[in-house]
Amino acid sequence: MKSEPDAYSWEQLLADGSTHWDGVRNYQARNLMRDDMKEGDLVLFYHSNCKPPHVAGVAQVCKEGYPDFSAWDVDSNYYDPKTDSEEPTWMMVDIEPVATLSTTVELPDMRANPALEGMALLQRFQRLSVQPVGEEHFAEVCRMGGLDTATI
């Protein structure tokens, strides 16, 4: 899951203890959160649009897909007037931190690692803010960050 650190950072998640992943307004990302993400699923928390972009920590899903109520909150930045609470269009999950990587894993290093070939994040112009990660890629990113997935 991607977040711009200025908007919502890993440090903020640590401080909050958990968060609603609200504001996703893309159908593909919505479908992943609604259909595929299950409680306990691990998540790479990625800081985008910063120098360099990097994975900062591992989180997990602590609440499965449910309506993103910010869509019908007129005061929210994510207000979507075309949707209503009767038939919610947008869904979110809640996540909580599991482990901070001892060293952040930077995008250029990920690109340089042949073991991560094919990872969605590394595809050119991959803008999706929620993406699936294969188990082996996940473990490799953790390893690069000094975290042994077996200990999670």
Place this chain on the structure above:
DNA sequence: GCCAACGTTGGC
């Protein structure tokens, strides 16, 4: 700051 990709919007 640039710009490619891609999703969305709206005129026709």
Place this chain on the structure above:
DNA sequence: GCCAACGTTGGC
């Protein structure tokens, strides 16, 4: 229903 215009994302 097509497609041009426009906005957003996000690496570089």
